[in-house]
Amino acid sequence: MQGYVTLTVYLYIQISVCIRTVDSFIEKPAYIIPESPVIALGSRLRASCILNDSFIKENKVDANQIFWNLKGIRVSEDNYHTVNSTVSNVTLNMSSVGNALLTCNVQLNEDQVITVFGIQIKVGLPPEKPKNLSCITYHRKNMTCSWNPGNSTYLPTTYQFKLSIAPDNLKSHQLPNDVNSSYAILFPNIHYFVFNTIWVEVKNDLGNTTSDSIQLDPVDVIKPDPPVITSAQQIKNMSTVLSVKWEKPSVPATYKLKYILRYKIVGPQNWMQVPPEDTDTQKESFSIQELKPFTEYAFTIRCKRNDETGYWSDWSLEKIGKTPEAKPFRGPPIWRTVENLDSSKRRICIMWKELEKSDANGIIVKYKMTIKKKSSTNIKKIETKKLEYNITLSDGEYEITLGASNSAGDSPNEILILPAVTESAFLPVQNVSTYPQAGQLMVEWKSPGSAVSGYVIEWCEESIKDSCSEPLYWKTVKKAASKVFLKDNIMPFKRYKITIYPMYSGRPGAPRSKLAYLQQDRPASGPLVHLKHVGKKEVKLMWSEIPVKEQRGFITHYTIFYRSCTANETSLSIVVDAMCQEHELTSLKGNTLYVVRVMASTVKGGTNSSEVNFTTLSYAKGEIEAIVVPICLSFLLITVVTILFCFNKRHLIKKYIWPNVPDPANSRVVEWSPSTGNLIQNNLGPKEPMNPDGVISDVTIIEADVDDEKYLSNEDEIKQLTSLKKEKSTSEEHSSGIGGSSCMSSPRQSVSDSDSESVQNTTSTVQYSTVLVSSPGYRCQQPSAQAFARSESTQPLLENEEKPDEHAYGNFGTCSLGVKRQYFKQHTSIEETNLNKPHPNEAERLDDTNEDNSFRLNQMEVSDQNSHLEGFCPTVDTFQSSNNQTVVKLEFLGFRPGLETDQQSYMPQAVKHNSYMPQSK
């Protein structure tokens, strides 16, 4: 233990020696006077920096090398000067409050600066004189004095609260550092009933000041605690009086109080105050009269010294008291609903409301009702606790009375007259209007006259149009009223039907109704849109009315938005009256997709329907008919005209279509044959040209398919035909004739177009032409020259000729089976018709006066001839024309050429090489 002490002492001595040694080494190079200045804001500070001699010698500097910094910023040289080699003085204007660091610095050389000393400058304000010193005493708690300390001094400032009750009894209380505006003397150190002299002293480095002193008795500035109401009691047999008792707060003895008592009905009511003179006595109870029976009242009280010194206490806590019951002030409001069962009976629902508390004056234990028919002594009495009564009555007039009873007695009766069915109702109210106001629905009307004793307002929610849903609400209104606010059972966004009945001494007048909303909103859903009709440029829309429950307001209008679906197409809109539920959009584009929606709007906004797409028609209704019908009519007309024309020109047509083909049997060729060469020469000599007119050439093309070579008569003919086909297929110049014309571009190929296969096909095409050339050169031809040639004409075939089906010539006998024919005739002149004289041998069968018969005859002739062609194989010869002659090709298949050729115009049509075999009939 002793060793520890010795060690401790030794260490202490060593540390002390070290500290002193360090102090001796750390010698200040300079110092500033004053060392801790406190400067008032706006005043000047003069400071001197004094360099230590040793520092000067050591660093070889003097005071000229001193410069000053304030808050780290170099002070202008104008503000300081050198007094001598060791002292530099600076003068500064302190223009901002707070602390500032002032340093003295020495410029040792160009690059080296040393701060040799620094001081902290405090800049602030002297304390202001405290003002408005006042005190308040909270009995048995404290006396609090407060004052206005003025502006901050920005310096440490002390506040002394001084209190003296006598020269030899002065007490001073230092305020805590963070408090400068109030001080509280705690009970029981408060000197009651003695004048206390109080003042406040303030002090800081820049000065001190003292407030004005006040002299007060703490009792005179007491703010007492509020009294405590102990009871609010009923007084027997007095339904309008309550006795209120309270306890006064703790105050010094001899401290007299006065009170203010106030009361109100429990709830958001205004306070009523008992006259102060009634409660300024020392009594601590008071009976309040003229209260409402069976009503809860709240009481509260406050107090103050009765000599008006001091302060009012706070209001006490409320005390609730309830007055006893009294008779009901009036009968309950009564109303009815009537349902006619038949002409003589009515179901009446009599209903009434609970009395307001202010009218009931107690708890209603039962209701007493009487029902009496007019001019009858029979009275029905009912006692019930319910609020409605159902009864079936006749169609006469009834008087219903209703009263309420509580423990204190019965109310006066309310009367309701039920008029007879046949009785006409009295005048209704006028000018019914409704509008929401402050969350209530205000119903306003104009009275029908002075005879009205009151009104009944009836309302119900209209969830379906023109139909009121249960329950039915109603209320009675006094006679003088011309408006009423409906607040209960009125919900926003629902439609209500409000009906007003004027009452004439209990007798209801005629009702007047009005629809209303407490608050409107946009519809909950949009209308359901249908397309009624879609046209080319118009569409007719139809939409259903929104259900009443979803309307949530009165529909003011509908807006139809529509747009086409083409790009950048803006939406168009049309506003339609709320009464309309269909509309026709016009001026639309045809064959365009449109999107349309209908917005139903209330005053609060609109709700859109779902979008409906439609495409306008390409043609308007009747437009097609307008196009087609004229065309058809035109066609029909043309057809008719054509038919008529043809009918009129049937002779010509007949000649064109069915030229008279001379019977080769009657041909002069027969005569021209070697055996009859003279004859031919005689008949067809140069003197008698074959076609004297030389104008018309008669061309006939007969196309026929031969299914099988079996139809050929003999082997030589088959060979001849085969060689002919081969010849055709290899002959290019032959392929560009009639058979190669555009008219022959039908599936049926000409012989020249046929390839070898087609040639080998059993069905072959043969074009047959008979050309009578009128050129002079032709006349020069010798009849002996066989003018059989394939026609090189590019004249298209007639349609009926391209369709052999339509011109099937019936049954051509066994040879016509499977044979297709094409019949072509052109350039037949009238004169030529003369050539078509029937063959003398045919005169018996043909009637040359009948054209039709002639037509048929021609067919018959063909048919007959065909029948003779059975087993006959065609022979083909090509006959190249000279320069001025039409090139004609004649092809035969199965029948002989010149079958229909007139004797006078006949040109040899098909001749086997030098072996023409004229057909004899």
Place this chain on the structure above:
Amino acid sequence: MIRLIQRDQQLTTHQTGCSNTHTDFLPMSNMDSVNETLERSYNLSVWLAHEASSLLELYIDMQGFRDGPPRIPDDHLQLPMPPSPDDEDWEPTRRLCQHRTACRLLATLLDRVLGEQRELNETRHHLHQQLQLAITGLQGLDANLSHVLSSLGSGEEEGDGQSHVLSGPSSDTAHWEAKVNGYHIIAHYTHWVARTVEDLERLKDHLKPEA
């Protein structure tokens, strides 16, 4: 009522002394001040008397004197005896001086009791508060009486009460003896303050200006 005064003036208005009375020659304003101070002094004495009885009951309850306070000779404390209320030689100034002296003495004694009770019953704050209230009240009554006496021109009597206080019980009194002494001091104080109420009421009537 709050008076706004100059501090220097306030300090010089208080004078002490119980030697002379010049009530007949006091100016009216001064009489008003005397009457007002007397009224306050009376109210104070009434309040102190009310609180004193509570204090005595509280003290007895706190000290455990269930069988009643022990009896100790009164001269043990050398307390000043209040004058008889029916004393024919009832002279206002002298009575005021007697009460003032008693106030000072009793305040000193009660302060000593408070110190003792803070040691003996540290947690009995209500008792401490009541004792402090009595002390503060006596100090205020002393100040008021001093003001009235000076207003009446009475000089301060020499040697009033201080000797009694100094001759009181020593600090090394045993706890029991401290409790008993405290009881007698409080009881004496209660008696005195009740007598003060009576005398001040009488004095008020005496100094009340005739209608």
